[in-house]
Amino acid sequence: MTFWERVDRSAGEDGCWPFLGARTAKGYGSIRVGKKTARAHRVAFELSRGRAPTGLVLHGCDNPACCNPKHLREGSNADNMADMQERGRRKGRCLGTDNGRAKRNVESARAICARHAQGEGVRALARAFGVAPPQVRKVLRGERWGSA
DSSP: OOSGGGBOOTTOTTSOOBBOSOBOTTSOBEEEETTEEEEHHHHHHHHHHTSOOSSEEEETTOOTTBOOGGGEEEEOHHHHHHHHHHTTOOGGGOOGGGSTTOOOOHHHHHHHHHHHHTTOOHHHHHHHHTSOHHHHHHHHTTSSSSOO
16 A cells, blocks of 8 residues: 555645544654654655655644645744744643743742842742742843843
């Protein structure tokens, strides 16, 4: 059986073409290629373009089982994260106060910076604000909560 015989192309040229074989827990098609297991959408990309992808293969349709080459594009991890954010799929990884588990807000970040400027140490600030020292360092470097 060829690869394309394992793909449902009944939705037409522009529709999603789900892989009919095995799938991962996250819904991606999974196929044996030689002694290795490959993601079906990556195989579809390679077969349709005549070359292996150099980076990630992203789905324009948000359907992890889809193998339609029209729905696939090459991209970076940053592209994938931007797609996730744009399409509202980063629910479990909200940033800042949008994250229900956040221990700080902009005001506490400003307080950390102010107290550090007055000489308070990173460990003492971490204890006072209930966070780990690396988180305090990230606030001080402006990597979390912007420039407080």
